[in-house]
Amino acid sequence: VETVNARNVIGIVPGSDESLQYQYISVTAHYDHDGIKNGIIYNGADDNASGTTAVLESARQISSLRKNKRPVIFIFFSAEEKGLLGSDYYVNNTDYISDVIANINVDMVGRESSDTIFVVGSGRISGEYYRLVEEANKETVHFHFDYSYDQEGHPERIYYRSDHWKFAQKGIPAVFFTDMHKADYHKPTDDAERINYEKVEKVTRLTTQIILKTANLKHKLTINNSNFSSNQEI
Ligand SMILES: [Zn+2]
Numbered sequence: 001v002e003t004v005n006a007r008n009v010i011g012i013v014p015g016s017d018e019s020l021q022y023q024y025i026s027v028t029a030h031y032d033h034d035g036i037k038n039g040i041i042y043n044g045a046d047d048n049a050s051g052t053t054a055v056l057e058s059a060r061q062i063s064s065l066r067k068n069k070r071p072v073i074f075i076f077f078s079a080e081e082k083g084l085l086g087s088d089y090y091v092n093n094t095d096y097i098s099d100v101i102a103n104i105n106v107d108m109v110g111r112e113s114s115d116t117i118f119v120v121g122s123g124r125i126s127g128e129y130y131r132l133v134e135e136a137n138k139e140t141v142h143f144h145f146d147y148s149y150d151q152e153g154h155p156e157r158i159y160y161r162s163d164h165w166k167f168a169q170k171g172i173p174a175v176f177f178t179d180m181h182k183a184d185y186h187k188p189t190d191d192a193e194r195i196n197y198e199k200v201e202k203v204t205r206l207t208t209q210i211i212l213k214t215a216n217l218k219h220k221l222t223i224n225n226s227n228f229s230s231n232q233e234i
Contacts, residue, residue, distance in 0.1 A: 006032070008075060008077050008089070008090055009075070010074070011059060012024075012074070013062050015069045015072070016066065016068065017069035020071075022099045023071075023099060023101050023220060024070065024071050024099055024101065025070055025072045025100075025103075025104075025214050025215050026073045026102070026104070026167065026172075027055055027072060027074050027103075027105075027207065028055070028076075028103060028105045028106070028163050028164070029048055029051035029075075029077070029106045030052075030076070030077040030079075030080030030081070030087075030107060030162070030163055031076040031077065032078045032079055033047060033048065034081060041188060042187075042188050043192070044190055045110065045191050045194065045195050046108050046109075046110045046179065046184070046194070047107070047186065047190055048107050048108060049110075049192070049195075050109045050179075050195060050203075051108060052076055054106050054109055055076070055106055056074075058207040059072075059074040062208060062211055062212075065212075067212055067216070068211065068212060069216045070101070070215040075090065077090065080107070084163055084165065084166055087165075087166040090166070097170060100172050101172065102214045102221055103172055104174075104207055105163050105167075105174060105176045106176075106177050107163070108180070109177055109178065109179055109199060109200055109203040110195040110197070110200045111194065111195070111199075112180070112199075113196075114198045115143065115144055116143060116145075117178075118158075118177070118178050118180050119146065119147055119175065119176070119177060120150045120164075120177075120178065121159050121164055121165075121168060121175055122174075123150075124159070124168065124174075125172070125223055126173035126221045126222055126223055126224060127222070128221050128224070129175065132214060135213070136206060136209040139209055140202075140209045141203075141205050141206050149178075149180060158178070158180075162178070175210070179199070
């Protein structure tokens with residue numbers, strides 16, 4: 001067994017309302033990929049430079065707007081590709097995890113059509129979150145939301161395959177955006193010249209809007225489906 005040290009990278013934009021200072025919105029993207037195998041570099045432009053770029057730019061927007069009442073935590077996870085290790089460590093070693101009220105996770109958002117994005121998980125724990133995410137889209141970029149991978153029992157089990165799942169296991173409403181691109185998935189050809197930058201920009205605006213709406217709700221998101229369980233495994 002070889003031990004490798006890895007780090008999650010975290011930044012917080014404080015909220016403006018003192019009374020809501022312990023209700024956090026988490027926005028996440030993994031920054032690791034497959035590294036070098038047999039001398040070949042796996043750049044992971046879509047998986048997941050695209051998502052980290054969207055989250056970083058959204059962090060810049062939120063911190064310059066300063067319109068969030070609740071604090072927003074931006075997290076870049078490591079070791080997602082090794083089995084969600086960075087996010088697993090985070091949710092199980094963070095003393096305020098029960099004060100995190102929502103998660104937005106962005107993993108692979110720079111391929112395929114700029115008009116469509118796959119949306120996974122938004123309604124599984126909170127119907128209110130599902131509606132909020134829909135509204136945020138209508139107020140901004142008007143993606144066609146494709147929920148086909150969100151169906152219970154889908155053979156590809158996408159709901160369990162990126163970092164939002166670790167938040168959902170804790171009962172935290174979580175939404176996952178992905179392009180589900182297959183052509184260069186985990187191949188050394190997942191490179192920057194194949195990225196659809198317009199799509200990454202749209203996901204950024206959508207993410208910022210979801211953050212602002214969730215951070216400024218009068219109440220915490222209503223949890224109306226406790227029909228999940230940490231035993232429900234990958
Ligand atoms: Zn990924």
